[in-house]
Amino acid sequence: MKPQDRLAVSLWLRVMMLIILTAAAFCYAMFQGGFVSLFLFYAFLPYALYALMFALVPLRATAKRTLQHTRLKAGDMLSVDLEIKRTNPFPYVYVIIEDDPPDTFHLQEQIEMKQMLFPWFRKMWRFSYQLNDIARGEHHLTAVRIKTGDMFGFVEKEVIIPLEKKLLVYPKMLDLPVESADSVNENGGKAVHSWLNEPTNVTTGVREYQQGDRFAWVDWKTTARRGQLMTKEFEQNQTKDLVVFADFTDEVVFETVVSIAASVLQTAVKKGVPAGLVPLGDQHAFRVDQGELHLQDMLYYLTRVQYQPSRAPEYKPLAASEYLHSGKYVITGQLQEELAASLLGNRNKKNITVLLVKRAVDRLTTKEKLLVDRLKASGIRTTILFEEELHERTVR
Known part of the structure; x- marks a missing residue:
């Protein structure tokens, strides 16, 4: 039935x-x-007469859901406004309005998404709620549930109003500490090497402004002297692209690895550096490209990715010839012998940065310490990042 x-x-x-x-x-x-x-x-x-009339009068209503923010990051607060309109003026002693929560919210209690109102003759009901520390992922709000009844509970009614709404909660963006190219962090845990902040071009002269030139390239001093728009000319350096290799097989630091990968990719694309994403153990890889649309595709993947216990990391892409001259960021929660061997097999080790993510309470095993020393001795920059320190540097 x-x-x-x-x-x-x-x-x-x-x-x-x-x-x-x-x-x-x-x-x-x-x-x-x-x-x-x-x-x-x-x-x-x-x-008794009220209850009989209550049973005969149908409960017909329409619902409208308004999200205060449509683009959120993990850990943000979700604010929702619900507006219910009913068609008949029959008095209702009480109504319980509940926004049906998706399983992906992982809420301990759903009290925040439910409220009791005493509307009586009012035809419009409003209900607002807030959820703190919203989880990363693609969430589907599907329906609004309305329950009501008479004073003594003789007759009860429930109506479910379909109301589809998709909510994307992107990974938390972290303000990663960056060291300069000529600086090497021997102790780890304090800074992340990156050439993303280095200039990619050098000014060699000026020329007349041409259609399509960026407004930021205008040389205002020369423009003022000559009385016409002049733009800077650049000597293009050998441009590096960036490939992020993310190991999503460690459940303990899974969310932090996702956040670091998203943060590095966003920094690269915003600086005009072509970037790609290769999840270790997943066939879904993103080619090296640039532009906002490419970034959104990678962030959408990182928004939906989930931990899979059966997945095993695959280290072959680290030695692929197509990434030989690319800058490599390897983000992992466990430094294993197979991973270290794959990295040490690369010819261009100076372009590799390993980010080893640990919880503050965790300690490196003796084997991991030896592998870190081997990587550093070979010229591969290796940095240990602790979760508590990183999440204090969240980008808003």
Whole structure:
């Protein structure tokens, strides 16, 4: 039997019980007589009539959901406004409005998404709620649930209003500490090497402004002297592209690895550096490219990616010839012998940066310490990042 059919059967069973109770009260008043029996009957009659009318009048309503922010990052606060309009003026003693929560919210309690109102004759009901520390992922809000009943609970009704809304919560963006190219962090845990902040071109002269030149390239001093727009000319350096290799197989630091990967990719693309993403252990790889649309594709993947216990990391892409001259960021929560061997097999080790993510309470194993020393000795920059320190540097 369908849920709607079960609700209808339950409703009419309750109505029949109410009719039987009303008839019993009437018979008691007629046969017993006296003030007490008549008082009980007439006191019960208004509630019985209201319940009968409540059962006959259909609950018809429309719902509108408004999200205060459509683009969120993990850890942000979600603010939602619900507006319910009903078509008939029948008085309702109470209504319980609940925004049906998706399983992806991982809420311990759903009290925030539910509220009781006492509308009586009001035709428009409003309900707002907030959820703190919203989880990363693609969430689907599907329906609004409305429950109501009479004063004594003789008759209850429930209506579900379909209301589809997709919510994307992107990974948390971290303000990663960056060291300069000529600086090497021997101790780890304090800074991340990056050539992303280095200039990619050098000014060699000026020329007349041409259509398509960027406004930021205008040389204002020369423009003022000559009385016409002049733009800077650049000597293009050998441009590096960036490939982020992310190991999503460690459940303990899974979310932090996702956030670091998203932060590095966003920094690269905003600086005009072609970037790509290669999840270790997943066939879904993103080619090296640039532009906002390419960044959104990678962020969408990082928004939806989930930890899979059965997935095993695959280190072959680290030695692929197509990434030989690319800058490599390897983000992992476990430094294993296979990973170190794959990195040491690269000919251009200076372009490799390993980010080893650990919790503050964790300590490196003896094996990991030896592997870190081997990587550093070969010229591969290796940095240890701690979760607590990173999440204090969240980008808003």
